[in-house]
Amino acid sequence: MSAVIFFENLMQAVIAGLLIGSVYGLMCVGLGLIFGLMRVINFAQGEFLMLGMYGAFYVCTWFGLSSAVGPIVGAVVAGVLLYLLGMGLHKSLLTKATGIKVAGTEGEGHYPQLILTLGISLVLANGALIIFGNTPLSIRTPYSGSAWELGPLVGDDMLLFFNKARTIALVVSVLVAIAVYQFVHRTRIGKSLRAAADNPSAATYMGIDVERSHRISFGIGAAITGLAGGLIASYYPFQPYIGLDFVVIMYAGVVLGGLGSMIGAFWGGLVIGLIQQVSTLFLPLQLQNAMIFLVFLLIILFRPQGLFGKNVERV
Amino acid sequence: MKLDQEPKLLRTIAIVAAVYLAFAWLIDDKYYQLILTIVPIWAMMGIAWNVFSGYSGLVSFGHAAFFGIGAYTVALAMIGFNLSPWFGIPLGTVAGVIASVLVGYPTFKLRGVYFSLAMLAYPLTLLYIFEWLGYQEVTMQMVRENSWMYMQFKSQYTYIVVSTVLVAIAVYISGRIHASRFGLSLTAIKQNEAAAEGAGVDAAAWKLRAIMVSGAIAAAAGGYYAVVLIVVTPPSVFGMIASAQAMIMALFGGVATVWGPVIGAAVLIPLSEILHAELGNQVHGIHGVVFGLAIIAMILYAPEGLLPRLRDAWRRRNGGAADDAADAQRRTVDLPAAASAERPPIGEQIVLKVNDLSRAFGGLKAVSNVSFEVRQGEVLGIIGPNGAGKTTLFNLLNGFIRADQGSVQFGASELIGLKPNQVCRLGVGRTFQVVRPFPRMTVLQNVVVGAFAAEQQDDDRAVELARQALDRVGMLKHEQVLAGGLNSLELRLMELARVLAGQPRLLLLDETLAGLGSEEVEVILAVIRRLADEGQTIVIIEHTMQAMVRIADRFLVLDHGQVLAVGKPAEVVRDPAVIEAYLGKKWMDHAKH
Numbered sequence: 001m002s003a004v005i006f007f008e009n010l011m012q013a014v015i016a017g018l019l020i021g022s023v024y025g026l027m028c029v030g031l032g033l034i035f036g037l038m039r040v041i042n043f044a045q046g047e048f049l050m051l052g053m054y055g056a057f058y059v060c061t062w063f064g065l066s067s068a069v070g071p072i073v074g075a076v077v078a079g080v081l082l083y084l085l086g087m088g089l090h091k092s093l094l095t096k097a098t099g100i101k102v103a104g105t106e107g108e109g110h111y112p113q114l115i116l117t118l119g120i121s122l123v124l125a126n127g128a129l130i131i132f133g134n135t136p137l138s139i140r141t142p143y144s145g146s147a148w149e150l151g152p153l154v155g156d157d158m159l160l161f162f163n164k165a166r167t168i169a170l171v172v173s174v175l176v177a178i179a180v181y182q183f184v185h186r187t188r189i190g191k192s193l194r195a196a197a198d199n200p201s202a203a204t205y206m207g208i209d210v211e212r213s214h215r216i217s218f219g220i221g222a223a224i225t226g227l228a229g230g231l232i233a234s235y236y237p238f239q240p241y242i243g244l245d246f247v248v249i250m251y252a253g254v255v256l257g258g259l260g261s262m263i264g265a266f267w268g269g270l271v272i273g274l275i276q277q278v279s280t281l282f283l284p285l286q287l288q289n290a291m292i293f294l295v296f297l298l299i300i301l302f303r304p305q306g307l308f309g310k311n312v313e314r315v
Numbered sequence: 316m317k318l319d320q321e322p323k324l325l326r327t328i329a330i331v332a333a334v335y336l337a338f339a340w341l342i343d344d345k346y347y348q349l350i351l352t353i354v355p356i357w358a359m360m361g362i363a364w365n366v367f368s369g370y371s372g373l374v375s376f377g378h379a380a381f382f383g384i385g386a387y388t389v390a391l392a393m394i395g396f397n398l399s400p401w402f403g404i405p406l407g408t409v410a411g412v413i414a415s416v417l418v419g420y421p422t423f424k425l426r427g428v429y430f431s432l433a434m435l436a437y438p439l440t441l442l443y444i445f446e447w448l449g450y451q452e453v454t455m456q457m458v459r460e461n462s463w464m465y466m467q468f469k470s471q472y473t474y475i476v477v478s479t480v481l482v483a484i485a486v487y488i489s490g491r492i493h494a495s496r497f498g499l500s501l502t503a504i505k506q507n508e509a510a511a512e513g514a515g516v517d518a519a520a521w522k523l524r525a526i527m528v529s530g531a532i533a534a535a536a537g538g539y540y541a542v543v544l545i546v547v548t549p550p551s552v553f554g555m556i557a558s559a560q561a562m563i564m565a566l567f568g569g570v571a572t573v574w575g576p577v578i579g580a581a582v583l584i585p586l587s588e589i590l591h592a593e594l595g596n597q598v599h600g601i602h603g604v605v606f607g608l609a610i611i612a613m614i615l616y617a618p619e620g621l622l623p624r625l626r627d628a629w630r631r632r633n634g635g636a637a638d639d640a641a642d643a644q645r646r647t648v649d650l651p652a653a654a655s656a657e658r659p660p661i662g663e664q665i666v667l668k669v670n671d672l673s674r675a676f677g678g679l680k681a682v683s684n685v686s687f688e689v690r691q692g693e694v695l696g697i698i699g700p701n702g703a704g705k706t707t708l709f710n711l712l713n714g715f716i717r718a719d720q721g722s723v724q725f726g727a728s729e730l731i732g733l734k735p736n737q738v739c740r741l742g743v744g745r746t747f748q749v750v751r752p753f754p755r756m757t758v759l760q761n762v763v764v765g766a767f768a769a770e771q772q773d774d775d776r777a778v779e780l781a782r783q784a785l786d787r788v789g790m791l792k793h794e795q796v797l798a799g800g801l802n803s804l805e806l807r808l809m810e811l812a813r814v815l816a817g818q819p820r821l822l823l824l825d826e827t828l829a830g831l832g833s834e835e836v837e838v839i840l841a842v843i844r845r846l847a848d849e850g851q852t853i854v855i856i857e858h859t860m861q862a863m864v865r866i867a868d869r870f871l872v873l874d875h876g877q878v879l880a881v882g883k884p885a886e887v888v889r890d891p892a893v894i895e896a897y898l899g900k901k902w903m904d905h906a907k908h
Contacts, residue, residue: 096615112614112618115562118562119607119609119614122604124607126604133599240600293443294440297433301422301424
């Protein structure tokens with residue numbers, strides 16, 4: 001009997017992990033576009049997520065959208081807004097910081113950008129605190145608190161629940177991730193984005209406007225993460241500092257999936273979601289995030305090339 | 316002269332501290348007094364970050380880990396064991412050092428962004444663990460009698476005094492590091508780690524020492540922070556903002572400078588605190604916005620920080636003309652005079668004995684069963700076509716690459732398995748095919764880094780050795796020039812001086828003539844010949860046969876990783892196998908006729 005209960009709990013945790021993990025996967029795809037293609041640690045990615053949450057929230061509130069599609073519409077609109085924000089930040093700030101030698105480090109091209117994004121992150125998080133206040137919000141729809149049931153299974157003993165809001169988020173996440181993948185790999189623009197990321201100078205010789213490509217990549221990366229934020233907002237309370245909790249999850253997923261691999265980033269996020277949820281069976285709630293950070297540390301220390309990446313380290 | 320001495324460090328510290336305390340004496344307002352207590356604490360955090368990340372170039376996003384450990388050690392020791400912070404802070408400092416070793420040891424194998432990301436995870440993990448342990452809010456108990464024994468003072472001014480003393484100690488430590496081989500070695504690692512290793516700098520050891528000092532200072536700052544604020548919560552000491560503030564103080568004031576973090580804290584902390592006090596009730600988060608904007612502005616307009624920026628501006632106004640004159644004067648390389656004495660005969664003693672050395676990369680045998688000897692005072696030229704394995708051979712000899720098999724005897728020591736810096740300190744110096752300068756250090760500083768390998772204790776003596784080495788290659792006039800501004804001949808000579816400063820018994824020169832014009836080649840050849848005349852043992856890799864014939868006593872020809880021929884130049888250049896390797900089969904037929 002207890003084995004069945006454990007199995008039921010485990011299955012329920014796995015389901016929760018998949019539902020949450022797929023949205024993590026989508027966030028990671030967004031970050032993967034930026035980190036994997038431009039090799040810049042974007043600290044503000046968590047804040048893009050947070051802004052996506054607020055964006056979706058206000059779209060839903062102002063337009064009175066409270067049905068199932070409400071959060072989705074909100075998330076998409078937030079995504080578009082973040083695309084513009086990402087493009088703007090890239091054009092006005094990030095490109096200004098390239099090539100500047102900070103502190104005389106060798107091969108330091110990325111350090112100024114990295115520190116710059118830390119600054120952007122602080123401004124966005126605290127700016128949001130000033131504008132939105134620190135009361136936790138969430139988008140309430142009839143689906144947030146209800147679930148589809150699967151079962152009874154295993155001779156009437158097991159009943160599995162799929163939270164409706166999370167299930168909808170999963171479906172949207174998978175669809176968006178596929179669409180982005182198709183865009184990057186099939187379309188002309190997508191190919192030029194990859195070329196610009198892979199070898200900027202060669203891409204320049206091929207007539208690609210590298211700066212514009214990077215700007216678009218950055219914008220799309222911000223948009224996707226913002227969209228993921230909008231989806232999460234439909235079932236998870238948020239406040240302006242929430243970005244930090246997720247930024248490590250995102251990097252864990254991207255590193256786990258292997259740099260530069262979009263599919264890998266999605267799987268990486270999914271795995272992190274699973275680890276997080278399954279760990280609740282064994283660990284107290286407060287340690288859930290500690291567990292993720294620990295896993296992240298272990299990944300980065302022992303397999304920095306990721307589970308799906310190849311080892312390209314050179315002497 | 317000293318390395319890069321901050322002039323009269325102790326006196327400056329005393330004056331600054333006195334002025335600060337005098338200013339604080341005039342302030343009556345409780346809140347402003349608190350700000351004046353906090354400024355030195357964040358200055359310490361900035362110094363802690365700077366001592367490690369500023370000098371070594373490994374950007375840490377996780378200094379809150381040490382800060383928090385210091386704070387919690389003090390608070391918990393006080394609550395649990397009634398231990399006074401007078402002892403708690405030293406205890407916390409020790410805890411910080413231990414934590415820094417535990418953090419540093421595994422994390423140093425990561426590079427660049429991965430290092431930064433890993434560092435980010437440590438304090439955040441600790442944050443959740445401390446919350447889970449039930450330390451969400453730890454308040455230190457008030458002591459009624461003899462409260463000063465528990466660092467609880469009646470007057471806020473006393474807190475300011477203690478805080479100022481602590482930061483003064485931190486500045487002194489950082490100043491000593493800055494002006495010693497500690498700082499210079501770290502800077503060299505930051506600018507070119509491979510070159511630093513090759514010049515005898517034990518990168519791993521210096522990084523570990525740096526993070527230990529850094530962790531100690533950060534933990535002490537955290538410990539005193541707990542004393543001042545009485546209440547400790549995980550987000551306030553382990554949170555991202557604590558790590559970020561440490562970094563921001565240093566970046567704002569000036570990275571890798573002694574006073575930069577202090578200036579950063581003195582400007583930014585009062586600014587954000589006063590804004591917070593004036594507007595904070597209506598506008599939460601104004602701190603963060605100020606810090607964020609400060610970072611963005613610094614990166615865009617003064618990426619090296621305020622202090623270097625001001626220094627440059629001041630120098631331009633005052634000493635610009637003198638610098639230009641010096642610049643015009645330096646552009647000549649003083650060719651060294653030929654050695655006065657006859658060249659000593661090549662000795663019988665074997666300096667280097669390479670036996671059956673091999674290394675494969677996948678299926679490619681880059682170096683395969685290579686054996687040879689080098690005698691005392693000999694100049695051995697290694698020649699061979701592109702991809703013959705010449706540079707790989709050097710990399711095997713000095714430890715950049717691990718050998719698959721074989722042995723390398725240098726005197727009584729086996730070199731295989733040693734790290735490059737160890738090989739260098741045993742007395743094998745090398746130069747690189749592509750010159751590896753430390754671009755933002757002066758020529759003299761570049762060479763001093765090499766001299767540390769020979770002079771392990773005395774920094775002044777190392778400077779002396781560096782000067783001698785510069786003189787030997789005719790570059791003494793350039794000593795104050797930044798290496799980044801040298802032309803390729805000067806860079807080659809400087810690199811040569813850097814190796815010579817380490818007093819090597821064996822010199823490995825990797826294509827020292829590459830990319831030079833014919834007149835420049837003559838200069839280098841003259842220098843090398845003079846070294847040979849002084850009895851220096853040299854192994855030199857070179858492409859161009861003409862140059863080699865003039866300096867080498869013996870040739871070793873490599874092709875496809877194997878030794879094709881060894882012998883006197885005149886014999887080797889007539890060897891059909893050598894001609895074939897170099898010029899192709901057609902030429903060999905040609906040569907027969």
